[in-house]
Amino acid sequence: GQNIDQPTEMTATEGAIVQINCTYQTSGFNGLFWYQQHAGEAPTFLSYNVLDGLEEKGRFSSFLSRSKGYSYLLLKELQMKDSASYLCGNAGNMLTFGGGTRLMVKP
Amino acid sequence: DVKVTQSSRYLVKRTGEKVFLECVQDMDHENMFWYRQDPGLGLRLIYFSYDVKMKEKGDIPEGYSVSREKKERFSLILESASTNQTSMYLCASSGPGTLSYNEQFFGPGTRLTVL
Numbered sequence: 425g426q427n428i429d430q431p432t433e434m435t436a437t438e439g440a441i442v443q444i445n446c447t448y449q450t451s452g453f454n455g456l457f458w459y460q461q462h463a464g465e466a467p468t469f470l471s472y473n474v475l476d477g478l479e480e481k482g483r484f485s486s487f488l489s490r491s492k493g494y495s496y497l498l499l500k501e502l503q504m505k506d507s508a509s510y511l512c513g514n515a516g517n518m519l520t521f522g523g524g525t526r527l528m529v530k531p
Numbered sequence: 532d533v534k535v536t537q538s539s540r541y542l543v544k545r546t547g548e549k550v551f552l553e554c555v556q557d558m559d560h561e562n563m564f565w566y567r568q569d570p571g572l573g574l575r576l577i578y579f580s581y582d583v584k585m586k587e588k589g590d591i592p593e594g595y596s597v598s599r600e601k602k603e604r605f606s607l608i609l610e611s612a613s614t615n616q617t618s619m620y621l622c623a624s625s626g627p628g629t630l631s632y633n634e635q636f637f638g639p640g641t642r643l644t645v646l
Contacts, residue, residue, distance in 0.1 A: 432571070457634075466535075466621065466637035467574070511573060518589060519564075519635065521574040 428522035430512050435528045436502055443496050444525045446512035450493040457513035458486050458497045461524070467511055470497070502529050534558070535638035537622055543644045550609040552641050554622030562625045563605035564635065565589075565597060567618040574621065580605055612645045619643075 427449035436442040448456065455474040459467035473479055473488035473495060485498040499506055509524040538553035556563065564579040566589075576589030578597040586597050594616060598606040605624075609616055620641045625633035 428573075466639050468637070469634045472634065513574075518576055518579065520576070520590070521566075523571050523573040 428512055428514055428520060430510075430522040430525045432523065433526045433528070435530060436499075438502055438504060438529055438531050440502050442499050442502060442527065444499075444510050444512075444527065446495045446497075446522060448493050448495070448512070448514040448522075449516075450490065452516040453490060453493075453514065455515040456486075456488050456495045457511075457515060457519065458495075459511040459513065459521075460508050461511060462508045470510075472515075499527075504529050504531070535622055535624055535636050537620075537638040537641050539641050540639060541642050541644075543646065544609075544612050545646050546613055548609075548612050548645075550612050550643065550645075552607040552609075552620055552622075552643070554605045554607070554624075554638055555603050556605075556622075556624040556636070556638075557603065558624060558626065558636065559602070560624035560626050560636075561602070562633070563599065564623040564625075565595075565605065565607045566621045566623065567591070567616075568621055568640070569618050577607065612643075614645050617643060617645045 430446045458470040461467040471486035478487045483500045488495045507529045509526045511524045512522040514520045535556045565577045566574040568574050580586045580599040596608045622638040623635040625635045
């Protein structure tokens with residue numbers, strides 16, 4: 425993805441906590457999206473951050489630091505169904521996505 | 532329930548063929564988008580439209596064109612398909628407001644193979 429960096433793959437254990445990081449170019453920033461995409465399916469919206477801080481939504485939380493050009497998605501109490509790709513998107517003049525982080529949750 | 536549909540899930544075409552990918556949304560959304568998704572490259576924006584008959588180039592418009600004759604329908608056209616256009620194509624739509632601010636709803640995708 426253009427100017428967006430996130431790890432390619434991560435592995436975690438069921439019941440654990442995992443943090444997926446994303447760094448982006450700060451110029452022209454208008455918000456940070458996170459999407460979840462299961463294999464063979466369409467991406468689905470998880471979160472949108474435009475102000476600094478942590479936003480919690482059930483087991484998923486998203487954090488933003490605009491000055492650092494940094495965001496993370498935090499997944500708690502991991503379940504097997506959380507195995508998916510997680511896409512970080514920078515809402516600049518248009519929405520630009522990173523390459524996605526493939527998360528594998530193991531028993 | 533929110534719905535974005537795409538005309539085909541799988542499509543196989545030959546080099547040089549003209550290819551039409553259709554996308555329809557039933558949410559009365561102003562904004563519609565076409566992306567391609569390739570391993571390691573994520574989602575890349577091809578074209579988008581913020582109104583009927585309006586279109587804007589995204590990051591990778593070369594080799595593609597689009598048509599938005601009706602609000603609910605956004606078509607992606609490959610004038611002369613090439614093997615490097617083999618990819619997963621995803622359509623999305625979003626509601627009122629500026630393009631980047633709204634949640635995008637994605638269709639199921641069309642996996643296009645060009646032989």
